[in-house]
Amino acid sequence: MPKKPLVAAVLNFFLFGGGTLYVGKRKLVGALLTVGGTIAQAAEVYTSPPMKNLIPTVWPFLIGGLVILKLGLAIDGYNEAKAANG
Numbered sequence: 001m002p003k004k005p006l007v008a009a010v011l012n013f014f015l016f017g018g019g020t021l022y023v024g025k026r027k028l029v030g031a032l033l034t035v036g037g038t039i040a041q042a043a044e045v046y047t048s049p050p051m052k053n054l055i056p057t058v059w060p061f062l063i064g065g066l067v068i069l070k071l072g073l074a075i076d077g078y079n080e081a082k083a084a085n086g
Helices: 005-014 018-023 027-046 059-084
Strands: none
Touching: 005 018, 005 027, 005 059, 018 059
């Protein structure tokens, strides 16, 4: 069954490794990314500062780094799905 590259990209953006699991290649990498990414995001939310200190100096770098990482995973998922379709 052909895989949709856009679906793989969106899954990889919102769930680390979700698009990799969707495509069906590198299943261990996809599973580890999904579990590890979910734990990291949960820890980020749990340890986030209270509202009085909403944006400390480190947060823009943290969020920027996560967005760059997610974009890279989205591009990888898109390309992986296209390659899987032949």
